[in-house]
Amino acid sequence: MAVSDWKKSVVYQIYPKSFNDTTGNGQGDINGIIEKLDYLKTLGVDYLWLTPVYRSPMNDNGYDISDYYEINPDFGTKEDFKRLLDEAHARGLKIMSDIVINHTSTDHHWFVESRQSKDNPYRDYYIWKDGIGDNPPTNWGSKFGGNAWQKDEVTGQYYLRLFDVTQADLNWENDKLRREIYDMINYWIDFGMDGFRFDVINLISKGEYKNSEAIGKEFYTDGPRVHDFLHELNRNTFGDRDGFMTVGEMSSTTLEHCIAYTKPERQELSSVFNFHHLKVDYKDGEKWSEMPYDFIELKNIFFKWQIGIQAGGGWNAIFWCNHDQPRVVSRFGNDATEENRVKSAKMLAIALHFLQGTPYIYQGEEIGMTNLYFEDMKQYRDIESLNAYQIMKERGISEEQALRILQHKSRDNSRSPVQWDDSENAGFTTGTPWIETAKNYQTVNVRQALADKNSIFYTYQRLIELRHELDIMTYGKVLPLLEKHPELFAYERQLDDQTVIVIANFSDKVIYVPEDIAIDGDVLINNYETYNRALQPYQAVAIRK
């Protein structure tokens, strides 16, 4: 793909632990990814984003790195990784690696040194503070529960950990630490990477350490030096590499900051993930709650970001799910019957893929994998879900309700093995999978999807082809339609004298498209055989006028 065309790329996210196991140990591995490259080539994606495969104790499945230069032996060796790059490149596929530099594992040798004494040369690589009396330095809350400061008995000081106690936040104010990070990133660029995804990168600049009215986000989200740090990172690493694609995961961010992160002349990042559209089923902002999603709010957020980023000259990533989110068909679609599962999964794909930005497809999304609906806490593996269960119990939420909330919100919903076929363990492993496979693998699997020309897989394949073929999907202006309509998600794209209109029915009923919307033209894609003003349940159609 030509340099200027990186914006036309589609990315496929791989969660290696659950992708494909070639050793029989119940966990996916790098060789398992190599085995499936031809499948991904058939789907048509351009980049593969691998969540972290570096050495790690795996308390947070790799987002707790203990050695940035080594591959976790559970996933394979550096030679395997090199072979993956070579095999991918031979097929025209590019690899984006996940870099976690807001924090490291407490097993990382920097932290092991850092905790030894207050004057250890690595002390200042992390954020250490004295407590106030018997209390932590501030009242900030960890995103995984509890106070964000952890007391360390060796020196009696507290270290900051915005996530798990085994994920200590790095001190980006330290010049030496930043230099070490840039060296490490350059090492992986030289190794052959084509891009990076930077984990919670907008949290790296901490501001003042003061008590908060809430959980402290305002002091470290999009913090005071974050843009300087990202510009410096860009200049010292990937910045001058043509076509090198980067995406920053931006936690609880703002549109203004995301424009600044991605405006090319600022030399920070290529694109950003924001998560506001995935919080429309959080009651009063609380994830561990029950609430039907707010459809109007979902549309408002999409359109605010589509129009805002375009006007500001930035670039979005567009996505429905990832390894931290429930399965989209279970969340915004309908997995109650097979017909509705298929129809709504296709509808969701069409509604998203015509928006502006880089589309991300999360493993299994292309075959309509669903939530797991675990009935017992013993089935859960995710550290956030296990902590959340305890917190919900402490808040007085009943066992039954806590389990129901996890069925809809747990990150484990997206972490079950990819369903390759209808054999035992869905063809993922010959051993015992580290987490259970969804019960529906005998009907929902890749082999079945490839054999059925009407499957969800082929809708995704066609959408990717269309993005490569039609400039309007990448560059066209976005114009929202029917913003207050309670069931229809509709918009136009415009480029020069061309117009494409996309209309998606998010309901299980027939819904009439209002007369003032012209719907004549050439069908680019439709998840039913025909269309007219009476859109069928979960029908979605894109028309070129």
Ligand SMILES: O=P(O)(O)OC[C@H]1O[C@H](O[C@H]2O[C@H](CO)[C@@H](O)[C@H](O)[C@H]2O)[C@H](O)[C@@H](O)[C@@H]1O
């Ligand atoms: O929900 P937000 O505040 O907008 O944040 C976005 C996500 O941030 C975190 O995810 C990432 O970092 C974690 C620690 O490294 C890691 O566990 C996760 O897998 C990463 O993707 C947070 O954990 C997610 O729940 C948020 O969606």
